Amino acid sequence: MRRHRYAKIVATVGPATNTPEMLKALFLAGVDTFRLNFSHGVQADHAKVHASIRALEKEVGRPIGILQDLQGPKIRVGTVRDGRLDLTSGERVRFVLEGSEGGKDAIPLHHPEIFAAVVPGQDLLIDDGRVRVRVVGVEAAVIEAEVITAGVISNRKGVNLPGTLLDLSPLTEKDRADLAFGLELGVDWVALSFVQKPSDVIEARGLIGDKAGIMTKVEKPQALDRIEDIIRLSDAVMVARGDLGVEIPHEDVPARQKELIRACRLAVKPVIVATQMLDSMVNAPAPTRAEASDVATAIYDGADAVMLSAESATGRYPVEAVSMMDRIIRSVEGHKLYHSIIAALEPGEEETPPHAVATATATLAEAIHATAIVAYTESGTTAARVARKRPAVPILALTPNVDTSRRLSLLWGAHSVRTDDVDSYEEMTAKACHHAQEEGFAKPNDIVVTAAGIPFHTTGNTNNIRLIQI
CATH class of the missing domain: 3.20.20.60 (Phosphoenolpyruvate-binding domains)
Incomplete structure (x- = not known):
């Protein structure tokens, strides 16, 4: 697969x-x-x-x-009279904190955090921006606004407030x-x-x-x-x-x-x-x-x-x-042109040993035309550091953690396999060879490059590179 x-x-x-x-x-x-x-x-x-x-x-x-x-916290207007209000450019409308089934002079907006945050000059966008109104006055429970972009407001349409920081969880x-x-x-x-x-x-x-x-x-x-x-x-x-x-x-x-x-x-x-x-x-x-x-x-x-x-x-x-x-x-x-474009967009390096090791792993794998990079990873961090380089070599991410293996299904280039943890270099080499062949990344005499953290069973400590011939 x-x-x-x-x-x-x-x-x-x-x-x-x-x-x-x-x-x-x-x-x-x-x-x-x-x-x-x-x-x-x-x-x-x-x-x-x-x-x-x-x-x-x-x-x-x-x-x-x-x-x-x-x-x-999706913000919506309430229900309006007859289910819709046809607004024309330049007319004035009022939004109210209390009430329901309102008309243009009392459009329900049951969100007190909006009334506390908006100021004149700010815009409210309704129904994904199909209707735009501009605030001209604010009271404790009333917002007066002028219609900038005409359209229809119907029941429960969403409201967006660009540029307004709302006190909302x-x-x-x-x-x-x-x-x-x-x-x-x-x-x-x-x-x-x-x-x-x-x-x-x-x-x-x-x-x-x-x-x-x-x-x-x-x-x-x-x-x-x-x-x-x-x-x-x-x-x-x-x-x-x-x-x-x-x-x-x-x-x-x-x-x-x-x-x-x-x-x-x-x-x-x-x-x-x-x-x-x-x-x-x-x-x-x-x-x-x-x-x-x-x-x-x-x-x-x-x-x-x-x-x-x-x-x-x-x-x-x-x-x-x-x-x-x-x-x-x-x-x-x-x-x-794909790999050259991706390489040109590389955002630079973080000056930490784990990132440097991961970058060197990717660079080395490309230089020697390795068939895969095998990343041993507890939390997914080692695989992510290698993927950051966007190497032209597939990443085989081996992890003992089933949750990590599932989250890695979102990571660029990573083919995740859950495997038992390793305790030694010899076991790491054996598992790398086994899974690289079993998952279709390598065959006998191919070279893979491994990245891992030593000692094993630690997280986020990418500090080791090894070349392995299958």
Whole structure:
């Protein structure tokens, strides 16, 4: 079950794909990590999907990652009179903290943190920016605004506030209940929605500990202001271009994507690019040329993974979407300019011995045309340090930790295998030879390069390189 590509594929599970048969079809088509979107569905349904994925994992004999994506504090208007309000440019509207079924003079907005934070001159974007209003006055329970972009407001539409820092926890009561449920199930990753500041990640860490990896979704401009600290506190990052593209100008999103991928690579944290990557395949059997280029750009940028949302959750062609994404990735990675572009984007070196050893491992493996790099890793850090270099040599990550092996299904270039721990050089050599051959990375007389931490059974101490001839 070896994937012949470096970048990974994340697919969202939904009504179109939540059966054991469809999950298997998606995995065989190329999915490495499955996303459970807790903004939709009920806990019992997610539990069934989780159980089906773990059964599939056992059947295919390969680790499969499971990502729990929490809904987060989504801000919405309440119900409006007759279910819709037609707004025209230049007219005045009022948002009120109390009440329901309001008209243009009393649109319900039951979020006191907004009334406490907004000031005249700031914008509110409604329904993913289809309607834009500008605040002209604020009282304790009333916001007066002028319509800048005309449109329709209907019941429960989302509200975005670019440039406004809200006093909100990233974890609602629903999120906390869902999080406890997901950790009990044994999810591998927890994605935090609408993170604004480093303390949001710290708050989540207090609840999650080391039971799962924390993936921060970057979708608020406020997060970009403190992004280095947020990345440092996270275990992985998702470039969530949907909400981010609502709150910052569309033309700024591509550059921000490149910046975030580079920053995550520098920090040795996996990064996913998400949202509308093959969106037309929700209803069509093939993507647009622009969508294919969008996926390719993320791969050329060096992203660890790319993600499907509605394409695999509710679309008519979920398996075809995964297959198409797999084909695009393999085509890009097989292009003659791919490795030179990736090398040119290298973010520089961290001046620590473990990073230097990992970089030397990757460089040496390329120089001698090794068939694989075998990374012994307890926590996944050694494999991640090697992957940071983006070598033109596959990474065989050996770990005794089943949780680590599943999380590595998100890491660029890593083929993870759970194996018993090693206690000596001789055992390390034997296992490296055995797994390199068994997993199809090497044959007799081939050379592999190993990276490990000595003494064994320690984490984060990459300090040893060894060449082994099979």
